[in-house]
Amino acid sequence: MDEKLDIAIIGTGPAGISAAITAAARGKSFRLFGSREISAKLQKAHQINNYPGFYGRSGSEIAQAFMDHLTAMHIGITDERITNIYAMGSYFSLLAGQKQYDTKTVIIATGVDFGKPYEGEEHFLGRGVSYCATCDGMLYKGRDVAVIASSASEEKEAEFLASVCSHIFYIPLYKEEPAFSSADKANIEVIHDVPEKITGALKAQQLILKSGRSLDAACTFILRTSIAPATLLSGLKMDGNHIAVNRKLETNIPGCFAAGDITGTPYQYVKAAGEGNVAALSAAAYIDLHKNS
Numbered sequence: 001m002d003e004k005l006d007i008a009i010i011g012t013g014p015a016g017i018s019a020a021i022t023a024a025a026r027g028k029s030f031r032l033f034g035s036r037e038i039s040a041k042l043q044k045a046h047q048i049n050n051y052p053g054f055y056g057r058s059g060s061e062i063a064q065a066f067m068d069h070l071t072a073m074h075i076g077i078t079d080e081r082i083t084n085i086y087a088m089g090s091y092f093s094l095l096a097g098q099k100q101y102d103t104k105t106v107i108i109a110t111g112v113d114f115g116k117p118y119e120g121e122e123h124f125l126g127r128g129v130s131y132c133a134t135c136d137g138m139l140y141k142g143r144d145v146a147v148i149a150s151s152a153s154e155e156k157e158a159e160f161l162a163s164v165c166s167h168i169f170y171i172p173l174y175k176e177e178p179a180f181s182s183a184d185k186a187n188i189e190v191i192h193d194v195p196e197k198i199t200g201a202l203k204a205q206q207l208i209l210k211s212g213r214s215l216d217a218a219c220t221f222i223l224r225t226s227i228a229p230a231t232l233l234s235g236l237k238m239d240g241n242h243i244a245v246n247r248k249l250e251t252n253i254p255g256c257f258a259a260g261d262i263t264g265t266p267y268q269y270v271k272a273a274g275e276g277n278v279a280a281l282s283a284a285a286y287i288d289l290h291k292n293s
């Protein structure tokens with residue numbers, strides 16, 4: 001029995017949600033990966049006046065309307081962050097923490113929230129720099145590690161690390177004060193500073209902060225909302241910071257499609273939703289074309 005998904009959709013912004021609605025309408029098996037909170041960008045918008053049918057509504061009202069639409073179509077969200085995509089030739093393997101999902105096609109709809117890499121980040125990736133606490137935490141059992149967290153949702157990742165590692169240097173890049181339980185507080189040190197670079201020799205050894213403080217960390221876990229696409233899927237052709245696509249939203253890798261802000265400007269809800277629809281139609285056509293191969 002073929003247990004591969006037809007389509008894996010990464011991202012629960014307007015592009016990913018629209019792709020999921022079209023995948024369902026086309027009768028394809030799929031999973032929609034991302035946060036159940038829907039897009040943080042959508043939630044932040046005060047008022048949206050350029051999305052047909054939603055004049056004067058706030059981003060959070062539209063996010064709720066999107067959720068209601070998914071619920072009405074029995075579409076669930078797999079609340080997991082995809083950390084790697086491997087192109088296996090005729091299919092793709094996706095990693096979400098320690099879980100693996102195999103899929104015939106993939107639609108990358110991850111938005112454009114990834115920041116500029118820290119100095120040393122790419123050099124030490126896999127050697128003391130990680131994007132996934134659940135995947136790599138055990139490798140640093142009993143050691144001191146650092147966590148750079150872009151949102152409060154990463155606090156649970158730090159709590160997991162606190163149960164495995166000796167000491168956690170936790171650097172929140174968000175406004176709210178982290179709320180760790182008293183059991184975890186013992187070995188989590190919250191540091192309000194700005195990370196600058198990761199240094200070391202063969203492996204990363206220190207995280208250097210703007211204040212000049214140097215943290216001895218066997219690993220720096222960089223937990224961002226989004227991961228740069230070329231890091232997510234090796235070999236993906238980029239056009240500056242965006243994934244290069246054609247009008248069918250095909251990327252240079254057969255079976256891989258992209259939609260929304262990640263394919264380029266204008267950054268607009270309606271453009272993202274439209275591209276999600278086109279990408280899912282293209283993925284469905286690709287699956288039908290290759291069903292006997």
Ligand code: FAD
Nearest residue numbers: 011013014015034039041082110111260261267268269272
């Ligand atoms: P996003 O909405 O960014 O969604 C991407 C999703 O993918 C996120 O939920 C993210 O968590 C998830 N994700 C990322 N990486 C992964 C991963 N590895 N695994 C799983 N999930 C992942 N546009 C308008 O048209 N009108 C407006 O009025 C307007 N107002 C705005 C106001 C503000 C304050 C902001 C910030 C933006 C506004 N925009 C507006 C722009 C609009 O928000 C974007 O164009 C739109 O959200 C893009 O949708 P998207 O689906 O491409 O990406």
